[in-house]
Amino acid sequence: MDQDIATHLRASSPDLSTGTxxxxxxxxxxxxxxxxxxxxxxxxxxxxxxxxxxxxxGPSGSGKTTLLNMIGLLDTPTDGRVALNGRDMTRSSRREQFALRRRSVSFIFQTFNLFPGLTALENVQFGADVAARPAAADIARDGLSRVGLADRLHHFPHQLSGGEQQRVAIARALATDNPILLADEPTGELDFRTGVQILELLQEQAEAGKTVLVVTHNRELSRVADRVIELSSGRIVSDGPPVGGKSRTADLRW
Ligand SMILES: Nc1ncnc2c1ncn2[C@@H]1O[C@H](COP(=O)(O)OP(=O)(O)O)[C@@H](O)[C@H]1O
Ligand SMILES: [Mg+2]
Structure with a gap:
């Protein structure tokens, strides 16, 4: 990937502590x-x-993507305060927001946002490069194989199905390896079996110590969460463990 971009990003970031x-x-x-x-x-x-x-x-239009964008510092609230690791980001400069986002947040976008001119491998390597991780190419290969795409490394996004593009986007987010992982409908394009594999991958990230926030309109998925935050018309209407207790991914059906 473009070494200049990675070098510039490393140089331009103040050292901020990160957490979940x-x-x-x-x-x-x-x-x-x-x-x-x-x-x-x-x-x-x-x-x-x-x-x-x-x-x-929450259902479509309930504010899920807007909420993730607030947490991921991609958009600013009209009122109120957003803080990451105790640092009030609504009072921070754009430069500080940029630096903190890059060190703290990994994002899986609802619309993937892959670079069309980069292969699957290059897209994922970009994630590792931006996070200034060493051996970015190895991380990218490994990440793509974890999402079942070891045989699609050199395909461009337009040569991949929607589900495959979604898995490249997931591998790219995992390659940035930040403590807060935000995923917007990450199984939306996936068949049931692949969806369960991806959920398990996201669960592993939480077990490894990350805060993983997954947005979905699919109530069934919420059964495997530690905590379910329900949105309706832009309001949080409930917040707690899943009704009936936490299930295993093997028990899901959708
Ligand atoms: N940039 C925008 N400009 C105007 N309205 C928006 C914009 N983004 C989202 N909305 C509106 O805000 C509401 C919440 O949207 P969104 O957060 O995308 O919901 P969800 O992700 O739950 O489907 C919707 O009614 C949507 O039409
Ligand atoms: Mg949305």
Whole structure:
């Protein structure tokens, strides 16, 4: 990958401590479109300070992606405070936000956001490069084989199915190896068997000490979470362990 980009990123980042703590206090996000205002989030209070597998559950339009974008510092709240590891990011400069995001947050986007001109291997290697990890090419190969794509290393995104592109995006996020992993509908394009494998991979990340936040509209998936945060019309309507207790991935059906 482009060594210049990686070198520049390393040089431009102040050294910030990283961890797995996320705090949202009274967060609201409103979008103004023409004469109308859409309230995507309102009165959101969310505190995650444990390594855990957390599922954010809600129907389409309930504010899930907006919430992940707030936590991932990709968007700023209209009201309220977002803090990572106790540091109030709503009062930080863009440069600090950029540096903290790069060291703290790994993101699996709902729409993948793969680089179309890079192969699967190069896309994943980019993740490892940005995180300034050594042996990025080896990490990328290993990551793609963990998501079952060892035989697609040199395919470009347009030569891959939706599910394969989603798995490249997952491998790229894992290659950045940051303490907070945010995944937006990460099994949306996957068949059941592959979806379960990916869930297990994400669970392993939580067991290894990360905070893993997975967004889904699929209630069945929430059964394997340590904690389920339910959103409805931009509000958190419940927050706690899954109803009926935590299940094993082997017991899931969808
Ligand atoms: N950039 C935007 N401009 C205007 N409205 C938006 C924007 N992003 C999201 N919304 C609106 O905010 C609400 C929540 O969206 P979103 O967070 O994407 O929900 P979800 O991910 O749960 O489907 C929706 O009503 C959506 O139409
Ligand atoms: Mg969404």
């Amino acid at each position: 703590r996320v705090d949202l206090d009274d967060v609201a996000k409103r979008y103004v479109v023409g004469d109308s205002t859409v309230t995507a989030l309102t009165e959101v209070n969310l505190h995650v300070d444990e390594a855990a597998f957390v599922v954010v559950l």
